[in-house]
Amino acid sequence: xAGARVERGTRASxxxxxxxxxxxxxxxxxxxxGDPGDMRLVAEMAYYLALAQLWNLxxxxxxxxxxxxxxxxxxxxxxxxxxxxxxxxxxFLAIALAGPVCALFSIPVALAVFRLRGAYFAIGTWVFAxxxxxxxxxxxxxxxxxxLSLTPSIVRSISSNRAGREMAIFWMTxxxxxxxxxxVYWLLRSRHGLALTAIRDxxxxxxxxxxxxxxxxxxxxxxTAFGTGFVGALIFxxxxxxxxxxxxxxxxxxxxVIFMVVIGxxxxxxxxxxxxxxxxALRELLADFGTIYLILLGxxxxxxxxxxxxxxxxxxxxxxxxxLFPVRRRLRFEKPD
Amino acid sequence: MGWVNIIIQGGLLGGLxxxxxxxxxxxxxxxxxxxxxxxxxxxxxxFVAMIVSAGLGISAxxxxxxxxxxxFALGYLLQRGILNLxxxxxxxxxxxxxxxxxxxxxxxxxxxFGADIQRLHAGAxxxxxxxxxxGIAVGVFPLLVFVLAVVCIAGLQFVFYRTGLGRAFRAASDxxxxxxxxxxxxxxxxxxxxxxxxxxxxxxxxxxxxxxxxEPSSGPIRLIYAFEAVIIGGLGSFWGTLxxxxxxxxxxxxxAALSPTWQILAGHIAFxxxxxxxxxxxxxxxxx
Numbered sequence: 001x002a003g004a005r006v007e008r009g010t011r012a013s014x015x016x017x018x019x020x021x022x023x024x025x026x027x028x029x030x031x032x033x034g035d036p037g038d039m040r041l042v043a044e045m046a047y048y049l050a051l052a053q054l055w056n057l058x059x060x061x062x063x064x065x066x067x068x069x070x071x072x073x074x075x076x077x078x079x080x081x082x083x084x085x086x087x088x089x090x091x092f093l094a095i096a097l098a099g100p101v102c103a104l105f106s107i108p109v110a111l112a113v114f115r116l117r118g119a120y121f122a123i124g125t126w127v128f129a130x131x132x133x134x135x136x137x138x139x140x141x142x143x144x145x146x147x148l149s150l151t152p153s154i155v156r157s158i159s160s161n162r163a164g165r166e167m168a169i170f171w172m173t174x175x176x177x178x179x180x181x182x183x184v185y186w187l188l189r190s191r192h193g194l195a196l197t198a199i200r201d202x203x204x205x206x207x208x209x210x211x212x213x214x215x216x217x218x219x220x221x222x223x224t225a226f227g228t229g230f231v232g233a234l235i236f237x238x239x240x241x242x243x244x245x246x247x248x249x250x251x252x253x254x255x256x257v258i259f260m261v262v263i264g265x266x267x268x269x270x271x272x273x274x275x276x277x278x279x280x281a282l283r284e285l286l287a288d289f290g291t292i293y294l295i296l297l298g299x300x301x302x303x304x305x306x307x308x309x310x311x312x313x314x315x316x317x318x319x320x321x322x323x324l325f326p327v328r329r330r331l332r333f334e335k336p337d
Numbered sequence: 338m339g340w341v342n343i344i345i346q347g348g349l350l351g352g353l354x355x356x357x358x359x360x361x362x363x364x365x366x367x368x369x370x371x372x373x374x375x376x377x378x379x380x381x382x383x384f385v386a387m388i389v390s391a392g393l394g395i396s397a398x399x400x401x402x403x404x405x406x407x408x409f410a411l412g413y414l415l416q417r418g419i420l421n422l423x424x425x426x427x428x429x430x431x432x433x434x435x436x437x438x439x440x441x442x443x444x445x446x447x448x449x450f451g452a453d454i455q456r457l458h459a460g461a462x463x464x465x466x467x468x469x470x471x472g473i474a475v476g477v478f479p480l481l482v483f484v485l486a487v488v489c490i491a492g493l494q495f496v497f498y499r500t501g502l503g504r505a506f507r508a509a510s511d512x513x514x515x516x517x518x519x520x521x522x523x524x525x526x527x528x529x530x531x532x533x534x535x536x537x538x539x540x541x542x543x544x545x546x547x548x549x550x551x552e553p554s555s556g557p558i559r560l561i562y563a564f565e566a567v568i569i570g571g572l573g574s575f576w577g578t579l580x581x582x583x584x585x586x587x588x589x590x591x592x593a594a595l596s597p598t599w600q601i602l603a604g605h606i607a608f609x610x611x612x613x614x615x616x617x618x619x620x621x622x623x624x625x
Contacts, residue, residue: 065432067373112609115616116568118428119371123564124612127605130561134602250557255440262433291444298444302437305430306422 016324027174031167039166043173043238045280047231050180051253052260052272054227057184059258060267061196062220065118068125070254071109071132072102072225074247076232078136081148081242086141091150091158095172095233102229103222110221114214126250133248147243155240169238176234180227185269185325187223192216256294262301265311269325274312339594342473347590349475351566351583352483353548356541357559358566358578359489360534366573367510367530368416368424370431374439376560378535381442382408382542383551384450386457397457397547405539412535416528424527439556446553457546482544486582489537490575497575506530558601565608571618580619584611 030039051069059065076098083094113124137145159165187193195216198206207213232253236242246252256279264275279297286293304311316322357379364370372378382404389400419438423430465477497503508516509526517523545551545559562585569584570577585604592603611618 059429063428065429067436112612115612119373119432120564120568122373122432123371123561124568126557127561127565127608130558131602131605131609134598134605138598138602255436258433258436259440262437266429291447295441295444295448298437298440302419302434302441305434305437306419309427309430 012322013324024174024178028171031163031170036166039170040238041280043170045276046173046177047235048257048260048279049272049276050177050231051228051257052264052276053180053184053269054224054231055254055257056261056266056269056272057187058220058224060261060271061188061193061200062217063200064217064221065122066125066221066224067122067250067254067258068109068113068127068129069224069228069257070248070250070252071125071129072106072228073232073235073253074132074136074242074244074249075102075105076229076234077236077242077247078142078148079229080233080236081150082142084154085148085151091154091237092172095230095237098233099226099230102232103226106222106225107218109225110218114217114221129248129250129254133244136248137244143243145244147241147246149241150237158237169234173234173238176231180231181269183223183227187220188269192219196220251294256297259297259301261311263297263304263311265313265315266309268311268313268317270316270323271311271313278312341471343590343594344587345469345473345475346479347587348583349479349483349586350590351579351586352479352486353541353545354562354566354582354585355486355579356482356489356537356544356582357563358570358582359493359575360538360541361560361563362567362570362573362575362578363493363534363537364531365567367506368420368527369510370420370424370531371435372534373432373435373560374442374556375435375538375563376556376558377439377442377446378408378538378556379542379545379559380446380551380553380556382539383455383457383546384446384553385539386543386546387455390457397459397543398462401540401543404543405536408539408542409532409536412538413528413532415535416531417524420531421524421527439560443553443556450553452552452554454550454552455546456550457543459547463547478548482548485540485544486579489540490579493537493575502529562604565604568618569608569611571621573622574618574620577618577620577622 027042030042034042051073055066055069058069079098079101080091080094083089083097084091089097109125109128113121113128116124136142142148155165159168188196195206195211195213198209198211199213199216203213232247236247239246260275260279261272262275263278264273265271278300282293282296286296308315310318357376360378361372361375364372364375385407386397386400386404389395389403390397393400393403415438419434420431423434459478462478462481466474467477467480468474495503497506505516505521505526506529508519508521509523509530513523516526562582565585566578566581568581570579570581584607588607589600589604592606593600595603
């Protein structure tokens with residue numbers, strides 16, 4: 001560890017990089033060894049992890065605790081359905097456009113909700129999600145309250161057979177996850193990441209040193225909307241139909257995501273991974289007991305916030321001092337692209 | 338005549354929204370705590386009233402004699418046992434803890450009572466009406482709710498600015514550390530404030546459940562109405578929440594008159610307009 005060239009991170013992060021490479025390679029090959037049910041679960045884990053990481057960027061790093069990220073999941077999904085159905089655009093191109101569309105919508109939303117501070121910001125984003133839900137439900141071109149379905153011809157344009165389709169969607173989901181991690185990591189390493197850290201530690205002090213706090217937060221909000229919309233389009237490509245209630249679901253796209261991040265460790269890149277695993281494990285284990293898993297998740301999240309605000313990963317770091325994604329000290333990313 | 342009627346009905350509905358908002362305004366005003374579970378406590382109060390009135394064979398209104406003290410106690414214990422631990426310069430803990438509590442309450446109610454739509458009954462008063470000058474018929478119950486909202490706010494205003502307890506509340510709000518030096522037990526005062534907030538929440542919850550149907554998932558939208566009333570009225574002003582609630586109620590009534598699908602959306606739009614034109618609300622008092 002000689003002086004300035006500490007760029008490659010810790011020994012743990014190097015091992016982790018190797019592990020992740022092997023793990024990703026195994027997952028990429030999964031269509032050849034796994035069964036479709038497992039693949040769907042892995043795809044779900046991947047998009048939940050992507051959503052969790054994006055919310056973590058927003059709340060954990062930029063301090064923007066949004067309870068309205070379902071806006072962009074739903075909007076991304078609707079972009080896919082509307083563009084493919086109305087304009088005959090290929091689904092892959094429509095998914096690529098979902099990000100920019102969400103980013104565009106997020107700017108006026110941000111300009112309004114940024115007038116609210118702290119917890120009121122949270123409820124303000126929630127109100128916006130309600131507004132999006134209500135407005136989409138009264139637009140006939142978007143299918144009103146009953147929503148839209150992807151027509152068979154659009155579905156076939158992805159691949160003519162079911163296996164090929166599932167493979168393509170599976171790989172895209174993995175790719176999106178990697179892109180989201182890379183995006184968040186890149187942002188945190190950039191000067192914006194430094195600005196974010198400064199804002200988090202003291203907003204007035206960083207503002208006095210020339211950090212444009214408004215623009216930095218706006219940037220993070222828009223980038224997060226972009227990523228969330230992208231993930232949303234993919235989620236609904238898998239589901240093949242969308243309705244206002246499903247697209248703009250607070251519980252599905254924000255509540256469980258918040259729990260994942262809080263339980264895993266907010267403000268760390270590793271936390272959401274642990275949190276997502278805890279969520280999936282609890283849900284699968286308690287699948288026969290209704291909403292007990294949600295009650296349990298809520299209770300764990302409350303306990304974590306009260307007793308160990310760093311979450312599971314915070315406890316690991318405290319105990320073993322490992323850093324798998326070293327963003328602090330400007331160390332280099334270990335994730336393979 | 339039609340529009341006057343709509344505005345009067347909407348304004349009366351605003352009384353209920355003001356009652357929703359009081360608890361939120363109180364806990365924000367004193368503890369700087371925004372209780373995300375506020376709406377779920379409204380619904381919880383309704384369920385408690387349902388059990389009490391069924392168990393004791395009394396009307397929903399009479400059940401208030403049990404529900405209000407019970408919710409006061411719950412509020413006191415909640416603040417003392419959990420929420421006091423979350424207060425500090427970091428906004429995340431109170432936000433996420435109350436968010437977790439919200440999800441827990443909703444799902445416990447769902448497990449306990451199922452997703453069925455419920456309603457509380459208060460007897461003949463539900464359907465009685467009086468004729469105002471000009472021939473507009475007004476329900477006795479909505480009128481009663483509105484009058485109660487005015488009385489509650491006046492009472493709160495009196496306690497806040499004319500009594501020792503109110504002085505302690507304001508001191509703990511303005512400068513908790515100095516208040517502590519003067520012998521104010523911050524933890525106790527905060528817990529009392531949450532108890533009072535929850536007592537109003539109980540009243541609001543029972544009146545709401547007599548007026549309309551409710552189910553375990555009814556909470557979040559009530560939180561949003563309360564929030565909109567607080568923001569429209571201006572942070573920290575109790576009378577402001579009444580005006581905010583009335584504006585919200587009138588906007589919803591006008592929206593509903595245009596088309597049923599526009600009812601709630603019209604309320605949100607009124608909120609947005611105020612947020613954009615006057616972000617600090619109409620009668621702001623607290624700076625956060």
